[in-house]
Amino acid sequence: MTIHPSPPVDVVVVDDHAIFRSGLRADLDARINVVAEADSVETAVAVITARRPAVVLLDVHLPGGNGGGGAEVLAGCAGLLGVTRFLALSVSDAAEDVVTVIRAGARGYVTKTISGPEISDAVLRVAGGDAVFSPRLAGFVLDAFGTASVAAVDDELDRLSARELEVMRLIARGYSYKEVARELFISVKTVETHVSSVLRKLQLSSRHELTRWAADRRLL
Amino acid sequence: MREPLVRPRDRIIAGVCAGLAAHLGWPVKLTRIIMAVLVLGAGSGFILYAWLWIMVPTQEEQEKKEQVQASPRSIAENYARQLREGTAPRPGPRKAGRREVAVGLALLLVAAAFIAQRLGADLNWGLIVPVAAIAGGAVLAWTQLDESRRAGLMNSAGADRTSGLIRLAAGLVLVVSGVLAVISGAVSWDLLISGLLASAAVLAGVALVFTPWAVKHWRDLEAERSGRIRQTERAEIAAHLHDSVLQTLALIQKRAGSEQDVVRLARAQERELRQWLYTDHARAEDHLVECLRRIAAEIEDAYGHPIELVAVSDAELDERTEALASATRAAVLNAAQHAGGTVSVYVECRPEQLEVFVRDRGSGFDLDTVPPDRIGVRGSIIGRMQRAGGSAAIRSTADGTEVQLVLPLPKGPENGSSEPGGAAGSTADGRAAKKNHQSHVSSNGAQP
Numbered sequence: 001m002t003i004h005p006s007p008p009v010d011v012v013v014v015d016d017h018a019i020f021r022s023g024l025r026a027d028l029d030a031r032i033n034v035v036a037e038a039d040s041v042e043t044a045v046a047v048i049t050a051r052r053p054a055v056v057l058l059d060v061h062l063p064g065g066n067g068g069g070g071a072e073v074l075a076g077c078a079g080l081l082g083v084t085r086f087l088a089l090s091v092s093d094a095a096e097d098v099v100t101v102i103r104a105g106a107r108g109y110v111t112k113t114i115s116g117p118e119i120s121d122a123v124l125r126v127a128g129g130d131a132v133f134s135p136r137l138a139g140f141v142l143d144a145f146g147t148a149s150v151a152a153v154d155d156e157l158d159r160l161s162a163r164e165l166e167v168m169r170l171i172a173r174g175y176s177y178k179e180v181a182r183e184l185f186i187s188v189k190t191v192e193t194h195v196s197s198v199l200r201k202l203q204l205s206s207r208h209e210l211t212r213w214a215a216d217r218r219l220l
Numbered sequence: 221m222r223e224p225l226v227r228p229r230d231r232i233i234a235g236v237c238a239g240l241a242a243h244l245g246w247p248v249k250l251t252r253i254i255m256a257v258l259v260l261g262a263g264s265g266f267i268l269y270a271w272l273w274i275m276v277p278t279q280e281e282q283e284k285k286e287q288v289q290a291s292p293r294s295i296a297e298n299y300a301r302q303l304r305e306g307t308a309p310r311p312g313p314r315k316a317g318r319r320e321v322a323v324g325l326a327l328l329l330v331a332a333a334f335i336a337q338r339l340g341a342d343l344n345w346g347l348i349v350p351v352a353a354i355a356g357g358a359v360l361a362w363t364q365l366d367e368s369r370r371a372g373l374m375n376s377a378g379a380d381r382t383s384g385l386i387r388l389a390a391g392l393v394l395v396v397s398g399v400l401a402v403i404s405g406a407v408s409w410d411l412l413i414s415g416l417l418a419s420a421a422v423l424a425g426v427a428l429v430f431t432p433w434a435v436k437h438w439r440d441l442e443a444e445r446s447g448r449i450r451q452t453e454r455a456e457i458a459a460h461l462h463d464s465v466l467q468t469l470a471l472i473q474k475r476a477g478s479e480q481d482v483v484r485l486a487r488a489q490e491r492e493l494r495q496w497l498y499t500d501h502a503r504a505e506d507h508l509v510e511c512l513r514r515i516a517a518e519i520e521d522a523y524g525h526p527i528e529l530v531a532v533s534d535a536e537l538d539e540r541t542e543a544l545a546s547a548t549r550a551a552v553l554n555a556a557q558h559a560g561g562t563v564s565v566y567v568e569c570r571p572e573q574l575e576v577f578v579r580d581r582g583s584g585f586d587l588d589t590v591p592p593d594r595i596g597v598r599g600s601i602i603g604r605m606q607r608a609g610g611s612a613a614i615r616s617t618a619d620g621t622e623v624q625l626v627l628p629l630p631k632g633p634e635n636g637s638s639e640p641g642g643a644a645g646s647t648a649d650g651r652a653a654k655k656n657h658q659s660h661v662s663s664n665g666a667q668p
Contacts, residue, residue, distance in 0.1 A: 092494070113526075135564060139530035142568070172530045173577045174564025179619065 008033035009127045012051060014044040014073065015059040015089070020112070024057065027116035032123055041065030045076035052083055054127045057119075058106065060090035060097045074104040081105050087126045095140055103203055108132025130192040131199035138171035141202055160198060167194045226282045227273075232322050233359060236272045266355065273362060350401035357394025360387055464492055484524040491517055508535045508545060508574070512567060515549045523556040527563045535569040535629075543608035544627045548576050550600035551623040555580035559620065574610075574627040581620040601625070 009032050015021050016039045025034050036051050038044035041064035048056055056077075060070040068075070070088055077084065088101040088109040098109050107126045110119060111134060122132045133141075145160050160168065163184075170180045177195070181188045225243040227235035241251040258265025333348070404412055468489040475481040495513075509531040516527040535541055548565065555563045559582020566577040601623060605612040610627035 091490075094497075135528055135530045135566070139532055139566070142532045169566075169568070172532070172568075173566040173622070174528065174562070174579045 009055055009123060010035045010051070010053040011123060012036045012038065012044075012048055012053045012056045014038045014048075014056060014062065014070075016040060016061075016063050020059075024119070027119060028123065029117065029120045032120055039063075041068070041072050041076070044073045048073070048077050048080065048084060052080065054084065055123050056084055056086045057123065058086050058088050058101070060088055060092065060101050070101045070106070071104040074101065074106060078105070085126045085129070087122060087132060095143075098137055099140060099144075099202075102137070102199070105203065107199065109137050110134055111136070125192075129196070131195045133168075133171050133195055133198075135172050135174050138168045141168050141198060142172060144202070160201065164194050164198050167191060168198060171195075224282065225276055227276050227278045229279050234269075234273045234362065235278070236269050236276065239276055240272065270358070270362075347402070350398040353394045353398030353401065357391040357396075357398060359391070360394065361391030460496065464496075465489060480524055484521070487524075487526060488517075488521055491520070506537045508537055508541050508569065509567060510534075511537055511542075511545045512548055512565065512576075515545065516552060516565060519549070519552050519556050523560075525556050525560055525563060527552060527556070527565060529565045529567070531567040531569075533569045535574055540608045540610070540627060541574065543604055544574055544576060544610065544625060547601050547604045547608075547612065547625050548578060550604070551576075551578040551625070554601075554623075555582070555621065558582055571629065573629055576625040577622060578625075579620060579622040583618065 008030065011028070011032050011034050013021050013024055013034055014037070015024070018039070021037050021039075028034065035053055036047045038047045039062075041062050043064075044056075044058070044062065056073075058070045058073060062069045062073065065072045065076075070086075070090075074081075074086055077086075086101075086106040088098070088106040089112055090097055090101075090109070091112045092098075102109060107129075108122060108131050110122055110132060114122070125132055141160075142165070166184060167180055170183055171177075175183065177188050177191045181191045184191075223242045223245075225239060227239040228242065229235075230238065232238075237251045237255055238248050240246075241248040244251070255265045255269060258268060400412070400416075407415070468485055472482050472485050475485070509529075512531070513529055516529045520527045537545070548567075552563055552565060555578055559580035561581045564577070564579045566579075568575045601614075602612045605625055605627070608627060610625065612626075613624045615622045615624070
């Protein structure tokens with residue numbers, strides 16, 4: 001993947017299982033420096049506010065707080081979203097878990113079964129300001145926004161462009177960003193731009209279909 | 221073996237005679253006649269009937285009880301069955317007119333009594349009418365008890381409850397007026413009225429004293445009920461975890477040496493638990509995505525390679541979508557066998573077409589070098605799709621192979637479920653598919 005220049009990326013790992021935290025620490029490679037860990041909503045907000053890491057690896061299901069889990073941590077750190085970027089981690093790929101943290105401001109979502117190099121790449125990508133989409137998340141996006149690019153929708157936020165649809169579809173099919181780029185004859189950077197733009201739409205859109213889709217799945 | 225003593229669904233009054241007959245192996249009619257004769261014997265039949273009515277459970281109650289007592293292993297199944305039964309329409313109504321026949325018989329009896337009196341028989345109406353009123357009232361009230369029990373005393377719908385209460389009140393009025401009529405034969409009206417007032421006052425006093433107790437007991441009962449419901453849920457979850465997760469964990473400990481076995485077990489368990497936790501129970505079984513999920517699970521278990529299934533909306537299963545599912549199965553199987561590693565399956569259901577992509581990261585293969593006798597790819601994927609009126613394209617590079625399956629849906633109904641007439645377009649589609657296959661059309665450009 002893209003080689004980022006040397007200073008390792010500071011990361012805070014938030015997960016309530018110590019075994020998983022230590023396993024994740026061991027999995028992350030030398031480009032990443034775990035500065036702190038947290039195991040509940042309160043400690044996470046405190047640690048993140050104090051350390052201001054570049055990236056937070058955030059478990060979706062967390063004890064403490066008002067029971068809001070990862071999304072509550074995101075809400076508690078709302079002021080930091082410009083500095084610190086959040087990558088959601090979950091064993092669950094239920095739509096409610098995934099879409100809730102993304103809408104709360106996470107820059108990406110990966111499942112906990114992800115391999116070591118992959119998660120390191122994902123962290124670096126998020127640190128670089130890009131979004132990380134798993135095939136599953138791309139599937140949710142396609143489900144929510146519809147698979148046809150509708151020109152009749154007024155608000156640009158409420159639809160995906162034809163290119164964004166293509167990118168999402170390829171990611172859902174299991175393509176890496178590099179493979180998507182090769183497939184569409186565009187650069188990886190352009191793929192990243194498209195994905196970030198989809199993420200922004202997913203976070204900001206109040207589109208009727210998205211709302212209904214979310215309501216159908218009891219996300220709202 | 222003797223039938224258990226229960227009151228069957230098909231009842232005239234309370235099903236006592238029918239239940240008794242089934243239990244004893246007697247003809248139902250004989251039982252009824254004996255019961256009627258016993259009623260003549262100083263009302264002993266009536267008392268027996270009432271006693272059996274109270275003591276013998278209905279068939280529904282008995283079934284519920286059996287379900288609860290069933291082994292914990294199948295609690296989840298029982299629960300599912302109960303849910304199904306709860307929503308399913310009640311089995312057909314009892315045989316038409318039997319209740320009416322009973323009412324008619326009673327009326328005939330009354331008429332016969334009138335005629336008998338006309339003919340000179342000395343009937344004591346002052347006794348018969350009140351007793352009949354009491355009996356009728358009791359029957360009305362008890363029927364209500366039965367039915368409300370069946371519907372669940374508390375949570376039945378409003379309309380049901382109102383009609384139930386009216387019936388209960390009518391039964392009560394009948395009984396009370398019957399009792400009054402019996403007494404009024406022996407006591408003068410003045411005395412009766414003052415006696416009534418006195419007893420009403422006593423009853424009111426007793427009610428005043430006992431109401432708090434009654435309310436408290438009712439609350440306790442309610443609390444116990446909800447507690448029991450929670451406990452049942454807990455038992456269900458415990459049973460499920462025991463049967464699945466704990467067993468798998470035990471297996472994993474035994475096989476800790478073999479990494480592949482551990483991964484496979486963990487993966488299968490994860491999938492099973494995930495399905496149990498997150499699957500939308502409303503989602504119909506006979507839909508494409510559910511079918512593909514099953515297929516993916518089966519192949520994952522057999523080969524131990526993870527299969528990631530991503531689905532965008534869903535379609536109903538019919539002959540053609542089943543062909544699509546079979547072709548998908550062949551493609552996934554091929555990937556799991558020859559490529560290994562993670563296999564990505566992406567399903568997209570749109571009103572005009574269904575599309576499936578199966579991607580692996582193996583070293584790839586060239587379709588032209590596959591010997592013609594290997595029917596795997598050609599027959600089970602391409603041929604099958606063409607016969608269903610769809611198409612298949614296979615793209616293989618050094619980074620892996622991707623199989624694209626497209627099944628156009630006939631224009632028409634919104635959800636695009638296929639109609640029998642779909643075969644008409646199959647020749648044209650088949651040709652298109654062939655062309656598609658030969659030119660190896662870039663698979664992402666298939667959408668207009």
